[in-house]
Amino acid sequence: MSALERLAATIEARKGADPDSSWTAKLLSRGAEKCAEKFGEESVEAIIEAVRGDRARLTAEAADVLYHLLVMLAARDVTLSDVFAELERREGTSGIAEKAAR
Template identity: 45%
Template sequence: MAKLTPTDSLYKTLTHLAETIDERANGNTSDQPSYTAKLLSAGPSKCAKKMGEEAIETVLAIASESDQEVADETADLLYHLFVALRSRGISLDSVGESLAKRQGMSGIVEKQNRTNS
């Protein structure tokens, strides 16, 4: 069974994807029609709906489909998550900051802190 820890190439791939989505948001679509630009121009609700569809497909794949289907559906979900974040103008750095704050804290302790405040 493969471990979860990624190689450096995933960082490059995700960064390239985020850069491409930013470019599409800024109107740089080369000479091809852009699905990303079309989705972003429809606004956050449409982006959220597409992300929800991909999330359900990923859940179904994890429950009962092949490893390759899970990887493919997860790739779709990550793409649509990035587009949905961009549609709201929320940076991946702000997501990273939220994750970093939780590092080293057990999820059970974090939940207790939340419910006590």
């Protein structure tokens, strides 16, 4: 199991936890919209670090983005397995062809 899969499992396990004892539970208790907002904030911070060129800061912000993406997905009951299945479905397809098919 990868670190990403372990993180997704931890997030799933925290869905029913007390929001006062878990940051993840607190985010999830605020609803999917708040989780999406937090994901957006973290994404912007990662973009800023990518533009600045600070590799260490970008790495840290990218980790935050992945965490908040998984929280947002969990808030809408989308699993990492669902995302992996979609990536596998797209594998071998040109990005240009995939976008044209939408």
